[in-house]
Amino acid sequence: MEFRHLRYFLALAEExxxxxxxxxxxxxxxxxxxxxxxxxxxVGARLFDRDSKGVRLTxxxxxxxxxxxxxxxxxxxxxxxxxxxQAGEVGRLRLGFVxxxxxxxxxxxxxxxxAAHPRVEVVVVELNSQDQIDAxxxxxxxxxxxxxxxxxxxxxxxxxxxxxxxxxxxxxHPLAALAEIPLAALSDPPFILFSxxxxxxxxxxxxxxCRQHGFYPRLQHEGRHWLSVVSLVAQGMxxxxxxxxxxxxxxxxxxxRPLAEQVDGSAVFAAWRxxxxxxxxxxxxxxxxxx
Numbered sequence: 315m316e317f318r319h320l321r322y323f324l325a326l327a328e329e330x331x332x333x334x335x336x337x338x339x340x341x342x343x344x345x346x347x348x349x350x351x352x353x354x355x356x357v358g359a360r361l362f363d364r365d366s367k368g369v370r371l372t373x374x375x376x377x378x379x380x381x382x383x384x385x386x387x388x389x390x391x392x393x394x395x396x397x398x399x400q401a402g403e404v405g406r407l408r409l410g411f412v413x414x415x416x417x418x419x420x421x422x423x424x425x426x427x428x429a430a431h432p433r434v435e436v437v438v439v440e441l442n443s444q445d446q447i448d449a450x451x452x453x454x455x456x457x458x459x460x461x462x463x464x465x466x467x468x469x470x471x472x473x474x475x476x477x478x479x480x481x482x483x484x485x486x487h488p489l490a491a492l493a494e495i496p497l498a499a500l501s502d503p504p505f506i507l508f509s510x511x512x513x514x515x516x517x518x519x520x521x522x523x524c525r526q527h528g529f530y531p532r533l534q535h536e537g538r539h540w541l542s543v544v545s546l547v548a549q550g551m552x553x554x555x556x557x558x559x560x561x562x563x564x565x566x567x568x569x570x571r572p573l574a575e576q577v578d579g580s581a582v583f584a585a586w587r588x589x590x591x592x593x594x595x596x597x598x599x600x601x602x603x604x605x
Contacts, residue, residue, distance in 0.1 A: 325338050330369045408439075419603060504534040555573070557579075
């Protein structure tokens with residue numbers, strides 16, 4: 315049984331005339347007759363009575379008609395859904411993000427995308443960069459927003475934006491009175507840093523910034539998320555160097571000051587599997603509001 319058999323059957327069931335049904339289907343009458351015979355053989359029941367008075371549905375044909383229409387409708391719905399998914403109009407996007415993106419317009423980005431694509435479900439989860447890399451490799455995420463472009467060969471990165479690093483200090487720290495913080499001034503206080511396990515590349519970059527300015531930070535505390543780092547600073551447990559976005563986090567007890575020296579900023583990248591389907595990803599990346 316093929317879908318054309320069902321279409322032919324439904325046309326004849328409505329017209330109850332082989333000539334009109336064939337004309338409606340844009341075929342000649344003999345192929346229509348053959349198709350109906352094939353359908354009846356496949357179903358195992360006579361669907362039409364034919365005599366000198368015309369064509370009539372049998373009780374079996376009348377019962378089959380509703381199911382045949384439902385099958386065709388479902389097939390058409392399935393085809394429409396497949397086209398919509400391929401076009402990126404329907405689907406599910408699993409998005410990972412690092413905490414700093416919350417303070418760099420991620421909410422507005424998500425709202426813009428959802429407004430343009432209301433039938434796409436976006437599932438967001440906060441993970442540090444390494445956890446996102448692992449989730450992408452395991453196909454638990456479709457797209458990640460990470461702090462590194464040093465990725466395994468199975469992944470690819472696209473730069474999104476860069477922001478400066480700031481010194482993060484307890485509000486009562488003597489250095490908080492300065493307008494700018496020389497990096498060397500951060501050599502003595504206890505240093506709080508993002509976990510090496512959470513983002514090896516990011517951890518190494520900040521240590522390298524310190525090394526280039528003559529010291530290694532006195533690492534005493536680590537956090538798996540930058541908000542944890544800022545919160546520890548706010549509680550007076552040390553100092554840190556953090557992405558500028560976190561000055562908008564509203565954590566009381568922490569102050570932020572520009573660094574006196576010029577250093578490379580904090581970058582955010584979009585990351586995804588090289589072998590993954592790209593329509594929803596491309597539409598999401600294109601929806602990012604201009605900064």
